[in-house]
Amino acid sequence: MMKLYGVLLSPYVTRVLLAIRHKGLDIPLVPPPGGGLKSPEYLAINPYGKMPALEADGTAIIESEVICEFLDERFPEIRILPGSDLDRARARIISRAADLYILPALLGLLGQMNPATRDARLVGEKLAELKRGRDGLETFITGPWCMGDQFTLADCAMVPACFFLEKFLPAFGGIDMFADHPRMGAVWRHAQNDPMVATLLKEMNGALDDFMRRRAANG
Ligand SMILES: N[C@@H](CCC(=O)N[C@@H](CS)C(=O)NCC(=O)O)C(=O)O
Structure with missing residues (x-):
């Protein structure tokens, strides 16, 4: 169990x-x-x-x-790690890059959502970090999923990262993380059209709406 x-x-x-x-x-x-x-x-x-x-x-x-x-x-019957050692390494690179170069910068920005108390220098640093993270990731992604036709460990990391990027970056001045990064943009579109992923994204949207409502109610 x-x-x-x-x-x-x-x-x-x-x-x-x-x-x-x-x-x-x-x-x-x-x-x-x-x-x-x-x-x-x-x-x-x-x-x-x-x-x-x-x-x-x-x-x-x-x-x-x-x-x-x-x-x-x-549970190896349905694998999330690819068959070849080189592909496994690339899937892990994407997952690790999301951990090291995307999520910490994104989480750092979450403390800066209120324009009235925002630290402009910190926001600039975090946005630059995010852009570097995104530029690097673009070179490792294949499409339509991160590693091609197979859903992998890399997509497990990228889908939530894309969800939160799309939700929170507009608050910092209309940056589109996907516009000039065709592979990352394509993975995000592909993921949203996948029934299993779409169901989870709907649940995440519901949880985020609840959280925002509670936050507004508590001032
Ligand atoms: N490296 C960890 C990161 C986990 C993490 O930072 N989780 C956040 C939630 S998004 C958390 O629990 N934060 C609470 C805290 O750091 O006090 C992992 O991959 O599991």
């Missing part, structure tokens, strides 16, 4: 959910126990207090990339 701890508003959690759903696995998503990520109960599962964490046969597995790779080894 396995369960995944986390919520839909995390790109790291939804990366793992994409792997789970692509593989057709029955692993429920449950909120971190004990009232949150820093509760003693959850810290006993993930000492870093971050989501996601997978509980598998009584063992806690943390880090979204490690969880995805574990699931691919445990």
Whole structure:
């Protein structure tokens, strides 16, 4: 029996959910126990207090990339890692580049959403970082999925990254992350037309709308 701890508003959690759903696995998503990520109960599962964490046969597995790779080894019938060593390396590069060069810059911008309290220098730095991340990724992506015809670990990382880029970047001055990056743009369009991905994106949109409503209600 396995369960995944986390919520839909995390790109790291939804990366793992994409792997789970692509593989057709029955692993429920449950909120971190004990009232949150820093509760003693959850810290006993993930000492870093971050989501996601997978509980598998009584063992806690943390880090979204490690969880995805574990699931691919445990359930190899439908693989998310490609067959050749070179393709596996490229899929991991895309996933790692999203982790290192896209998501931290994007998460850094989330603290700058309010124009009234915005740090213009920080925003400029994060946007430049994002552009470098995106330019690099474009050179590794093939299309229609990141690695060609097969949905892989790389798409598990890219889909949530594209979702959050599309949602939050317009607040920082109409930057279109996809316009002059045809491969990344094509992967994002292709992903949105895939029924499994579209279902998850709908759930993510619902969770984001709820979050925004709650935030507005609380001032
Ligand atoms: N490298 C980790 C990153 C996980 C991560 O940063 N998750 C965020 C949610 S998007 C989190 O739990 N943040 C809470 C915190 O850092 O206190 C992974 O890939 O799983």
